[in-house]
Amino acid sequence: MDSLREIEGKQAHDPIFIEKMNKPCSRSSRCVYVPGPLIVGAGPSGLAAAACLKAKGVPSVILERSNCIASLWQFKTYDRLHLHLPKQFCELPLMGFPTDFLTYPTKQQFVDYLESYAKKFDIRPRFNETVSRAEYDPTVGFWRVRSVRSKGKETEYVCRWLVVATGENAEEVVPEIEGMGEFGGDIRHTSSYKSGEEFRGKRVLVVGCGNSGMEVCLDLYNHNAKPSVVVRDTVHILPREMLGRSTFGLSMWLLKWLPMRLVDRFLLIVSWLMLGDTARFGLDRPRLGPLQLKNLSGKTPVLDVGTLAKIKSGDIKVCPSIKCLNGHAVEFVNGKTESFDAIIFATGYKSNVPSWLKERKMFSEKDGYPRRPFPNGWKGESGLYAVGFTKRGLLGTSMDAKRIAEDIERCWKQEAKHHFCTHHHHHHHHD
Ligand SMILES: Cc1cc2nc3c(=O)[nH]c(=O)nc-3n(C[C@H](O)[C@H](O)[C@H](O)COP(=O)(O)OP(=O)(O)OC[C@H]3O[C@@H](n4cnc5c(N)ncnc54)[C@H](O)[C@@H]3O)c2cc1C
């Protein structure tokens, strides 16, 4: 490890490539020492972390499995998607949205913003590198991070700080349903749904009624498809706007003055006045209010952009859970059977952290989220950090990114002074 310490002392602002080094890299033909933090994922969270670090003079390296930044937004979202929170709640640190963006920027505007964000902070991720394994090596005090490029070429990165930014939406969730393999029509996840155009005239079953499922239903309806939606549980539907303000903004403002229970009461009363009794259309509300439920379980209320009106008018049908599939036929748990040309799973996403991070203390193996509840999930031990796992969208990302940069900066500066800051000294910095 002496060679690594020497290199680190130089504090080069670029990763150092050590070809054909046998040690400390065990298997790979290539080993790269990263002087600053290594960030996994080039979505909004990875970019925000890199920018905050850069602003404090700390260089970082981002590894991204896709071939571009914000791959979730560029490749896995539908055409009509806008941010559903007003833009002031979706800005990343240190750079606001352009003033000509409307309240709810389009997905293209958001991607453009992220591109200029990366440009402004000179963030150049290493694309097409999938992190397959990361483990802390306590004998040397470094993280060893293995990445795989196309053609199976492996690289081992060695770094002092590891920032996990792979997101809450890393992998699609699709349930196992009997007869699914033999379904006679198109069957896919919302991540590969672009527009209702290709479903014109078709009977489409959308499974799941989160924000994706509800909006995809509306998009299908607008393209003259015949959508139905599977609703298996309770759900809070709120109008995206109330009293001339965004529901989200209004809620945040009310929470400054009133306890959450009262704000929930208020939201439910106004929603009832605007939308009516949603239970009449098969959409029962949970017992807990929308903000309390979001806070306790992370379940996001649906912000309605017009779907409910189409459910009311009967243009979008509500169905119970699926029992099994048979050819084009879908059998529901209530015993009824109906034929569909396509099924779209709007069943959400999951974290992929347990599949590559060999660590059990900070991240839960069960769901791949930090164990410590918000707002304390961002920091682990031995230089491990998480950005964007708060279930609080881009606001949560910004909070995490700022905190992580402040924390790493302290150690980085210390290191510049003392040449080497081991994690055994870590705790002094908190005093
Ligand atoms: C359809 C949709 C709409 C949303 N709208 C809003 C909104 O309006 N407002 C809001 O605040 N939030 C919204 N969100 C929440 C969403 O979580 C954020 O918008 C944001 O994309 C999260 O950023 P992230 O960087 O944490 O994750 P991601 O954007 O998912 O980025 C993670 C990156 O990590 C990469 N990656 C994953 N695994 C690996 C690996 N092993 N090795 C290398 N790279 C890897 C991925 O390719 C990806 O590029 C929305 C989410 C979705 C799905």
Ligand SMILES: NC(=O)C1=CN([C@@H]2O[C@H](COP(=O)(O)OP(=O)(O)OC[C@H]3O[C@@H](n4cnc5c(N)ncnc54)[C@H](OP(=O)(O)O)[C@@H]3O)[C@@H](O)[C@H]2O)C=CC1
């Ligand atoms: N900006 C915007 O306009 C949009 C934002 N988003 C955000 O993106 C994130 C992901 O949203 P989304 O893709 O909707 O995923 P979600 O996880 O929010 O929703 C998934 C839905 O599918 C249901 N579901 C899961 N499994 C099944 C099953 N086997 N049978 C029936 N229903 C099932 C869940 O119901 P249950 O509660 O019963 O588990 C839930 O309602 C969220 O944070 C959301 O807010 C999404 C779309 C648009």
Ligand SMILES: O=C(O)C(=O)Cc1c[nH]c2ccccc12
């Ligand atoms: O878009 C998302 O998924 C978010 O997590 C942000 C968000 C949307 N609606 C909300 C309601 C309460 C708190 C956060 C959100």
